[in-house]
Structures are given as structure tokens and as C-alpha cells.
Amino acid sequence: MGRRNIRVLIAIVAALFLYACSGNPPVPVEERGVRNQARHRVFPAPDVYVVKRGDTLYAIAFRFGLDYGDIARWNQLRSTDLIQIGQRLKLKPPAGAARRGQQAARNRAASRPYEPPPAAQQQAPGNVPTPVVRPPAKPAATSTSKLAWQWPAKGHIIQAFRANDPTRPGLDIGGTEGQAIRAAAGGSVVYSGSGLIGYGELIIIKHNDRLLSAYAHNRKRLVKENDQVKAGQKIAEMGRNGSNRVMLHFEIRENGSPVDPKAYLPRQ
Secondary structure (H helix, E strand, O other), X not given: OOHHHHHHHHHHHHHHHHHHHOOOOOOOHHHHHHHHOOOOOOOOOOOEEEOOOOXXXXXXXXXXXXXXXXXXXXXXXXXXXXXXXXXXXEOOOOOOHHHHXXXXXXXXXXOOOOOOOOHHHOOOOOXXXXXXXXXXXXXXXXXXXXXXXXXXXXXXEEEOOOOOOOOOOOEEEEOOOOOEEEOOOOEEEEEEEOOOOOOOOEEXXXXXXXXXXXXXXXXXXXXXXXXXXXXXXXXEEEEEOOOOOEEEEEEEEEOOEEEOHHHOOOOO
């Protein structure tokens, strides 16, 4: 071995010795991959979103925590199915929309007919009667109360929902690989695919005009878009998340915003 090769070998050995003495072991390849894996979360909505292959209006709304009805209204879409690749969608209300809504409310209030107070509350003659303000009408009963909610999978809670935390928009339920994932309530499948980063194989079910539920990290999806499902119907098989843990990530969205699933599910 030449002198030059000997010097190179000595330098390599010295470098390895110093590195070992530093107390910093090499980072495992698996951990590095997990750290770079995008997690399920609600992302801030941009002003404009360009539709990509595989997108649906429901998936776009889900990604950014928006109401799909609002996106359709802001973009004057006649149907939630009418979006095309390359289309630019507004994800923020048009300028002045809030002011127009407030003015419309004032106009409706001004157009209400005057209702005199009951006789017992009328003032003495000569005094100006005080108008009675009609209380706001109660919202009509929705089908929310008619939904028969149930747990989508059997297992222990790995991570619970946390309000106002975009990284914890639902429940992580541990279980065994391949076990049944079931619809938490009846509805229509509005998304079945793997296009949302951090959710793996994902299914989204629309239950009514206000409520959606989502089932992520499936090993296998058993339903497709536009399928009608019943509460308790098997829709998927449990798989693994980005860190190779067997689990179901489950969310309920009300008007686009994540809510605590435990507020809807029966007590275990």
C-alpha cells in the first residue's frame, strides 16, 4: 500500500473515531422518512386553487376546511360535479359579499310589518307605542337528529380531537390491519381515492347539507363515489398511516369545519 493510500486510510479512521466520540448516532432512515411524511391536517385556504386531476369539489373543500356549498356559490357553479382540470376556483368570498349579506338582512328586517304589543303592554293614550321586535325565527329542524351515528371501527383512541388545532382534526383509532371500517352514519360517498396528501386511501361520506365524515389510511376501499351507504355498512379495511402504524383516522366536518366526533358518536 502506497504512502498516499495509508494517509487517506488514517484520515478516514480518525474521522470515524471523532464522530463516534461526539455522541451523535446516525439518524435511522425510517425516522427520517416519517418526519418528512405529510400528516393529515387542515391547510390554510389560498385565494385561488387550480383544479388537478382526481380533484372533486368535496375533496378540495375538505383539504382547506371549507364548506363545499360556499365554494360552489363563490364560483357560480350550477353543480358540485362541474369542475374541470385547470379550472381556477375562488376559495375566498368575493369582495363585498359580507357587506351585501348584512345589507340584505337589514332590508328584510325593515320590510317586516309592524306588530302592536299585546293590550296588557300598550302605553297610555297620547304616548307613542313602542314597536315590538320580532325574535329571530328558529332554524328549521334538520336531519342531523335523525342520523343513527355509530363508531366506525373497534379499537382504542390513539389521539383525540383538539379544537382549533389544525393537526388534530379528528380521532385516531388503533386496531388490527384489515379489520372492518364501517360508515358512521348513512349517506352518499362523495370521495373515494388517494389524492389528499397525508390521508392515504380516503373515503368521504356526505350525510346531509351540513355534515361529512371521513375515513383515512385504509388498506382497501370497498365503495366508490356516488355509492349510497347505510350506517354500519362495511366501506373499507383498516390500514397503516405514514409512520406504519395500524389505525383509522376519522373526522366529522360540519359546514366544512372539523368538530369533535365524540359529540356525535355514542358513548363507548
